[in-house]
Amino acid sequence: MTFFFQKVIRIMFILGLHSIPSCLGSWRHADRMPLKKKHILAFVVIVVPVATLLLQASYYGTIEPLVAPGQDIGARGIGTVRIFFPRGNKEHCTKRVYVRPPPWSHSLPTIYVITPTYTRLVQKADLTRMSNTLLHVANLHWIVVEDADKKTSLVGNLLKNTGLNYTHLNVQEVEKLTSRGSRQRNLALTWLRDTFGVNDSHHGVVFFGDDDNTYSLQLFDEMRYTEKVSVWPVGFTGAMRYQSIKVNALGKVYGWKTRYAPDRPFAIDMAGFAVNLKLLLSKPKANFRLYNVDVGQQETRFLEDLVTIDDLEPKADNCTKVLVWHTRTEKPPPFFSGADPSIET
The missing domain is CATH 3.90.550.10 (Spore Coat Polysaccharide Biosynthesis Protein SpsA; Chain A)
Incomplete structure (x- = not known):
């Protein structure tokens, strides 16, 4: 999970850099906006991206123990999840490999x-x-x-x-x-x-x-x-x-x-x-x-x-x-x- 949260922080940092110019441009006119619009703008620019990333981190953190390498009994579903950033201007990629049977249950014969x-x-x-x-x-x-x-x-x-x-x-x-x-x-x-x-x-x-x-x-x-x-x-x-x-x-x-x-x-x-x-x-x-x-x-x-x-x-x-x-x-x-x-x- 530590490795994954490092990736999350990196994504947040990159999104933050990209959003700074638009944020600054928006807040230049903030004095002319009603209070309600200011709150909506802050929610869209800051809260939504961060919440989305944290939800993704929670989701992958839940399934990651089931697909740890070296397990004798695996869980069918996402066998490998990798998020990486290739050099250049290519977008980040996510790879999912479905290879495992359902999780083993000690209550089933x-x-x-x-x-x-x-x-x-x-x-x-x-x-x-x-x-x-x-x-x-x-x-x-x-x-x-x-x-x-x-x-x-x-x-x-x-x-x-x-x-x-x-x-x-x-x-x-x-x-x-x-x-x-x-x-x-x-x-x-x-x-x-x-x-x-x-x-x-x-x-x-x-x-x-x-x-x-x-x-x-x-x-x-x-x-x-x-x-x-x-x-x-x-x-x-x-x-x-x-x-x-x-x-x-x-x-x-x-x-x-x-x-x-x-x-x-x-x-x-x-x-x-x-x-x-x-x-x-x-x-x-x-x-x-x-x-x-x-x-x-x-x-x-x-x-x-x-x-x-x-x-x-x-x-x-x-x-x-x-x-x-x-x-x-x-x-x-x-x-x-x-x-x-x-x-x-």
């Missing part, structure tokens, strides 16, 4: 979004789109797990530049599994169990969000206070316009709206549920199967280790609204060679 990812042409585009959504969500920690033998600079630099709270992990699929991403999700679950204890006071919810989906911000508000497992519809999946959950008049889940294997114990999509962190920590054997799992059974086997259908909490207006969609990015056509390979796309 943390949302842990687990995202498996793998190298492909549209990987950076998908992760960028998803990060721009997550930047709007308070108290969010993004766990990104690469299917790779080592962490790539593409993903590492992207995560670093988002300003999000994140954990970057990697594990390579050494063999073709029935369900892509299972090993990566399990590694993220291991990280959570190694980081938090079941008796910790930390409150949170875990959501499995793939990088090629589209998410409404309302979805994160819906899942944040999950007590055990919350559920909701998913758009464009299971050969349907949307796949949903049957909810009775008492608000209890009793079945599934899906064309594919509706008799599954949990006929639900990976993007259609969230799990309370403490419940997950209390069930150390709850993981995704790597072998001998039929298509569409991965979610069922995982949830069977956690809850029964009676424990499910329908969200999104009793599962009448779609807040997440499978919008997989189309694979680009073949490209001609000759482009600079060092430029990431």
